[in-house]
Amino acid sequence: MTNRILFIIMLVAGLTAPLYAYPVFVMDLLCFALFACAFNLLLGYAGLLSFGHAAFFGGAAYITGYVTKEWGFGPLLGILAGAAFAMVIGTIFGFLAIRRQGIYFAMVTLALAQIIYFLALQMPFTGGENGLQGIPRGQLFGLIDLNNSLSMYYFVFAIFLIGFGIIYRTINSPFGEVLQAIRENESRALSLGYDVDHFKLLAFVISATLAGLAGATKAIIFQFAALTSAHWQTSGEVILMTLVGGLGTIFGPVLGAITVGALSHELSAFGSWVQVILGTIFVVCVMVFRRGIVGEIQRLASRKQG
């Protein structure tokens, strides 16, 4: 019930956003919101902390940029190609990383992501420090010109809703329940006969693919694929967004992405103080606010009901 209300609020806010906000900024927020939701699927529901999700976000952006710019793919096909790439490297990463658990898992994903970062820096097609510039926004279905910022906005919003929908379905499926069972008690899940590694890998791949979807979309919006997206700091930021919004809640990551994004935007005139403030929020979240915004609201709501 609460979810339905929240969903309607999100839908209305999303549909009307271009009326009162700079559309490019909102599109950026939507990409990060989807990215955070994808990340949350892994950490919040499967209990796996990946510190390398920027590899999927940034890697997909490069692929999308390349295929739309050099091979003449349309925006939709380009974005799908980017997401597919994220799926492939997600499978490889997942295969390697699930061999280790807990903090090791985090370190391994971080180090693997660093390989992608250096590839992005050094492969000839990525443009290195220059980035992949001049990615065309193109025509959607050959009909709708995405250079129009409103068309672009609703296209991005549609992608966000689709990605969000996939995550919602995944969480509320039997698969999602098994994941949560693994998170709660891995050995118990094992003894119940579940192939735990298989489930973890699948969750990792879905999460990577959707992170890639977000990154690919961002490349089309900004007509740019750049190293920033693949940098480990981006992996850290998506963790922060998820944590602030509420780990393991459906809407938490969306709210977290908006909060962190708007905050960084508001404070950007203060230079590096933004980093200090984000770091402080991180510390506060970890110490006393581990449920995040949505988590706290849910707790209050359930207390009232109970």
Place this chain on the structure above:
Amino acid sequence: MSMQVIMAQALLGLNVGVFYAMLSLGLAVIFGLLNIINFAHGAMYMLGAFIALIGYSLLEQWFGISLQIGFWASLLVAPLIVGILGVLIERLFLKRLYDLDHIYGLLLTFGITLILQGLFANYFNVSGTPYPGQPESLSGVVNLGFMYFPTYRLFAIVFSLVVCFATWWVIEHTKLGSRLRAGVENPDLTQAFGLNVPRMVTLTFAFGAGLAGLAGVLAAPIYSVSPLMGADLIIVVFAVVVIGGMGSIMGAILSGLALGLVEGLTKVFYPPAASTVIFFLMVLVLLFRPAGLFGKEK
């Protein structure tokens, strides 16, 4: 490719390797006892370098204290200050997280990293400030036959090796060390034997942090002092740690040194891979020896 070039690059690789070794040693000690990956280790390394820089050239300007802390004094002061910061972090924050999933420790130290980096990035150029306090006695050049090598770098290599092996010796061959090892290998049992494990934990964290600070001071005259100097290093050190495994102190030291060498030699044979070679090795190790070269499965 002449032998001369290989030797020269290997020596430079060793130069990098000693920093990997010192940092991965600190991480390993902390991890062993606290089961926490200290993401802020890189920031503590940076902090050590900045304490040396500020102590040498900015005390008067910033705090009106007409005092100059020279390089030698910094080798003591900086690790001490970073160590005290370590105590504070452990006592105020980490202590409260021990009952939770260990990833919260990682996240907390990541947040602390952002704070420290951001603070220094406000006052210092991100591309680095030169450290002017390199002692006169180390400012020359040594002719090694195959190359001229700055005396200071040679000093840094030797000094770090001494620190690393001294740490190893203390841990392996003294009473203090045996308690620590007991704590690392079996914290519950150690507690049961009546040792003050919480205090040991705090001091261990402080020691690991201090080691990072010391590495920072040593690095200051070689690399410019920059707010981001630890950020890029720490991720390589993570890979070093994964490759070495967490089981042994010597493992951390040796894999640090070896990987520095590997990186240096890659620069000779295939330069574009120099920044990724360690990560590829990590993948190989994960495939064939998931616990790391020196590690034991926990």
Place this chain on the structure above:
Amino acid sequence: MFKHWKQGLASAVAMATLAIPLTAAAELSDGKLKIGVLSDMSGVYKALEGPGAVVAAKMAIEDFGGSVLGQPVEVISADHQNKPDIGASTAREWIDAEEVDMITALDNSSVALSVQGLANDKKIITMNTGAGTTALTEDQCTPYGIHYVYDTHALPVGTATAMVKNGGESWFFITADYAFGHSLRDNTGAVVESLGGKVVGNVNAPLSTNDFSSYLLQAQSSGADVIGLANAGQDTVNAIKQANQFRIVQGGQKLAGMLVFITDVHSMGLDIAQGLQFTTAFVWNQNDETRAWSERFHERHGAMPTMVHAGVYSAVTNYLKAVKETGTDDSDTVRAKLGEMTLNDMFVKNGSILPNGTMLHDMYLVEVKKPSESESEWDLLRVVSKIPAEQAFIPLSESKCPLVN
């Protein structure tokens, strides 16, 4: 990440209301003239452009009277952090939401190319003072992009020619690994080869490298006469200092800084930098006019101006002149006017802006003084020779700019 969203959400809201034209202000499209200074405010190029460029732009506006066509002139500035994506999205928001009329500085070729491309889509003039790559006026030229101070063609003409003539025939490059470094390396290599020299090797170093030792040793073992540093700012400073530590120059090889700024010389010190020859567009103590301006700049900024700082002042001044004379801020009209003007001020004598965006002007080959020759903290350079504009820059007839040929 979101750092590039320079102004708050509030400004986006303000934009939405501003977009409704309240009153049609005289001749300026939005009732005011806004100049964006987009530069590296915190990194490797901070000293050579950065906050100093904002000072220079403000001085230009103040000297112009603070307003044009009866409307105030504003400056807005941001840090692109040497990241082309951040540069482009900052520029995008400036143009969309802040109604910026002209963007200047842009001291990083990757950033410059991305911003110039974007500004072209949006029909906004860019007056690039900081970036080097000739691509800005060659294959990626735009009708609105102006390249004002120097380019990677002009730099080697003086420096490399002088080095080769003094016996430096074989070259090894240490190159900043992005658009600018590659372009500078290629153009320098072409000059060297045209004079009968040869390029024996190259190694790419990431932008903002702290430790050049391994690159320097590769250069040393190549046995080249000259080690060409195709980088800039703090990178050049680090490379030269470390070459000194490893006794590279004492081994008989020469260092050629292909792009050196007076701030670099100042931070290296004359002991290390003495004798270094390089090409510049501006020497602060060349004559009374430059000295007077530079001392005013020094008073406000705490350092003497680089050629880029002087260039920002000149570019902004001439832009304002063109706006005033045409009575509009319409980019096409102003750009056309700039193309007709002959530029004369303390920075440039008889300069002109070509259709491909190149600002034609003389350059100078300078040499760093010996410590004994220097009379004051900033008395660092001696002019060796003047490089006439037509030699320094690519002639229009050979331009690869699609707008021209």
